[in-house]
Amino acid sequence: xxxxxxxxxxxxxxxxxxxxxxxxxxxxxxxxxxxxxxxxxxxxxxxxxxxxxxxxxxxxxxxxxxxxxxxxxxxxxxxxxxxxxxxxxxxxxxxxxxxxxxxxxxxxxxxxxxxxxxxxxxxxxxxxxxxxxxxxxxxxxxxxxxxxxxxxxxxxxxxxxxxxxxxxxxxxxxxxxxxxxxxxxxxxxxxxxxxxxxxxxxxxxxxxxxxxxxxxxxxxxxxxxxxxxxxxxxxxxxxxxxxxxxxxxxxxxxxxxxxxxxxxxxxxxxxxxxxxxxxxxxxxxxxxxxxxxxxxxxxxxxxxxxxxxxxxxxxxxxxxxxxxxxxxxxxxxxxxxxxxxxxxxxxxxxxxxxxxxxxxxxxxxxxxxxxxxxxxxxxxxxxxxxxxxxxxxxxxxxxxxxxxxxxxxxxxxxxxxxxxxxxxxxxxxxxxxxxxxxxxxxxxxxxxxxxx
Numbered sequence: 001x002x003x004x005x006x007x008x009x010x011x012x013x014x015x016x017x018x019x020x021x022x023x024x025x026x027x028x029x030x031x032x033x034x035x036x037x038x039x040x041x042x043x044x045x046x047x048x049x050x051x052x053x054x055x056x057x058x059x060x061x062x063x064x065x066x067x068x069x070x071x072x073x074x075x076x077x078x079x080x081x082x083x084x085x086x087x088x089x090x091x092x093x094x095x096x097x098x099x100x101x102x103x104x105x106x107x108x109x110x111x112x113x114x115x116x117x118x119x120x121x122x123x124x125x126x127x128x129x130x131x132x133x134x135x136x137x138x139x140x141x142x143x144x145x146x147x148x149x150x151x152x153x154x155x156x157x158x159x160x161x162x163x164x165x166x167x168x169x170x171x172x173x174x175x176x177x178x179x180x181x182x183x184x185x186x187x188x189x190x191x192x193x194x195x196x197x198x199x200x201x202x203x204x205x206x207x208x209x210x211x212x213x214x215x216x217x218x219x220x221x222x223x224x225x226x227x228x229x230x231x232x233x234x235x236x237x238x239x240x241x242x243x244x245x246x247x248x249x250x251x252x253x254x255x256x257x258x259x260x261x262x263x264x265x266x267x268x269x270x271x272x273x274x275x276x277x278x279x280x281x282x283x284x285x286x287x288x289x290x291x292x293x294x295x296x297x298x299x300x301x302x303x304x305x306x307x308x309x310x311x312x313x314x315x316x317x318x319x320x321x322x323x324x325x326x327x328x329x330x331x332x333x334x335x336x337x338x339x340x341x342x343x344x345x346x347x348x349x350x351x352x353x354x355x356x357x358x359x360x361x362x363x364x365x366x367x368x369x370x371x372x373x374x375x376x377x378x379x380x381x382x383x384x385x386x387x388x389x390x391x392x393x394x395x396x397x398x399x400x401x402x403x404x405x406x407x408x409x410x411x412x413x414x415x416x417x418x419x420x421x422x423x424x425x426x427x428x429x430x431x432x433x434x435x436x437x438x439x440x441x442x443x444x445x446x447x448x449x450x451x452x
Contacts, residue, residue, distance in 0.1 A: 007033065008110035009098055011091055018086030023094050025107070026115055030078035034067060036101040042067040042080075052082070052097060060093050061085055075115055076122025112446050120433060127433025128157045128389070135218055135384045137449065143267030144217050147384040156214075156383040157432050159207055166200050167425045174418040194407055201400050204424075208393045213376060214385030220262070220269030221373050224296045226324070227306035229277025232335040235356035236306060237261060237274040265366045268375055273300075302373055303328045307351075308336040329372050333365060392427045399424035 007027025013020070025033065034042050038050045042065055050065045064083040073079040084094050099107055113134075120130045132151035139145040150156070173193060225233040238244050241261045259274040273296045276289035297303055303324060324330060332351040338358050352368055354361030370377075403420035406413035 004108075006106040006108050007102060008114055009095065009102070009107055010110040010115070011095065012081070012115075013086070016088060021084050021086035021091045023082040023084060023091065023098065024115065025080040025082075025098065025102070026073070026075045026077050026110075026118060027105070027107070028070070028077055030067070030080050030105075033098075033102045033105055033107065034065070034080055037098065038065065044069040045072070052094060054093070054097060055100070060097055061090055063094075071122065071124075074124065075118040076124045077118060112449060125152075126154075126157050128160070128431055129154060130433075131386060132156075132384065134449075135386075139218075139384075140220060140262065140269040141217070141264045141267045143378060143382065144269070144384060147214060147217050147382045150381065151383045155381065156385070156389075159203075160428055160431050163200065163203055163207065164425055164428050166196070166203070167421055167428070170196050170200065171418055171421045171425070174414055174421065177414060194404075197400070197404060197407055201397075201404070204393065204397055204400055208390070208397060210379075210383065211385035211390050211393055212374060213379065214383050215387065215390055216268055216373060216375055217382060218384040218386065220271050221369070222271050222273065222299060222301045223369065224273045224275060224293075224300040224303045225306055226275055226293060226297055226303050227277065231277070231306050231308045232356045233274050233277070233306050234259070236304075236333075236335065236354070237272055239356045239359060239362060240270075240272060265370060266375070267378060268370060270369070297324055297328060300328050302369065303330050304333050304369075305330050306333050306335055309334065309339075310336075331368060331372055337361065389431050392431050396424040396427040399427070 005028060007025060007030060009023065009025045012022040012024040027033075031041060037052060042048055044067050047064050047066050049062065051062050052060045054060055061084050063085070066081045066083070068074075068079040068081075070076060070078045082094060082098075084091060095109075099109075116125075116130045116133055119125050120127060125133075129152055132148050136145065136148035136152060139148050170193065225236060227233055237259065241263055260271065261274075262269060262271050264270065275293035275296055305321065305324070321330070334351050334353050335356050337353045337360055338355040352361060352365050354365055399420045403417050403424065406417040406420060
């Protein structure tokens with residue numbers, strides 16, 4: 001996919017019935033394909049009502065055709081969009097006919113993300129913008145939509161490029177001093193290198209903080225409800241979801257497997273997983289469910305450890321807390337406040353008291369969930385970010401920190417100072433795709449849908 005220059009075709013709209021379905025073709029010099037389809041040339045960037053016929057001359061569909069001439073298109077190549085009626089079988093026939101008539105030109109079905117990849121390779125967008133297209137499609141909240149749109153417009157890339165430029169200018173000063181040591185310039189003082197480096201560090205830390213928020217906005221939070229049987233985990237899930245998504249009975253062990261539901265809190269997607277009650281059991285089915293509960297806990301961003309006043313001091317709490325992996329942040333919640341008035345003497349100081357039945361304490365619980373995962377609330381100009389972006393920013397920060405150490409040593413460490421700046425610059429360049437291995441590039445675009 002990285003090197004093929006063949007024209008490609010795919011359905012650009014979602015599968016299923018719709019009023020309109022769009023078939024997209026992209027490739028070098030599509031005029032011969034358009035001529036084969038309609039026996040006439042299309043005027044660029046004009047919507048034209050056309051009739052597509054099969055090999056016997058029978059009408060397949062009357063459609064709108066729009067031809068975009070390179071480089072003024074999404075991919076930077078010639079692009080033909082066919083806006084057809086949206087029947088699934090009809091669109092199959094349109095695709096089939098296009099492939100038949102485009103066979104001599106090498107027309108093939110696009111691979112996942114290939115349209116966007118070509119836009120990236122033809123310098124129509126950078127890699128961060130390309131990823132924002134997929135994020136915009138997958139956005140799970142209004143805030144996520146707005147964040148992805150800002151990234152697609154280049155807000156995140158602009159910040160990264162400005163930072164790269166500042167590091168570049170600093171490198172030029174350092175390496176110029178290395179090239180002319182006889183000048184005996186007091187580099188660090190005269191060029192204000194430390195001050196400029198401090199400014200770079202501040203901007204990088206700000207970008208990291210924003211990217212952390214962006215990752216939460218994009219991926220959401222994997223929230224696991226864990227605890228003993230019959231403490232109200234399923235009731236809490238239903239209360240948070242606002243509907244009966246899990247079966248609730250007085251019988252301990254009702255939940256045998258994980259139940260998943262997604263909600264949003266202040267625009268943040270929360271993926272809640274209700275798990276089987278954690279206890280020793282000889283029931284094979286329940287034991288399997290408990291095993292899956294631990295698997296969910298190990299992958300969680302946050303674990304709510306739920307108890308009730310009756311089960312608080314029965315020894316199970318300590319056992320569960322010892323078993324939960326240290327990397328999982330834990331929020332202790334005490335349920336059933338409507339049945340038993342828990343006092344400060346019999347509740348943990350850090351625990352939140354709620355009633356899943358009445359909804360008491362739910363607002364405080366939601367605020368605490370967001371606080372524990374590091375969400376700072378909606379921010380003007382927020383962008384979406386991926387784990388890859390965070391990794392690059394964190395590595396760049398490490399190299400900037402090392403460069404500070406070498407800068408403090410004066411001219412004797414200028415070579416190492418320059419090298420650390422180069423490495424930081426390299427990691428930042430990977431975010432926008434200026435310096436990225438082909439295998440990673442292929443992996444990123446393989447996660448896109450076919451029509452993109």
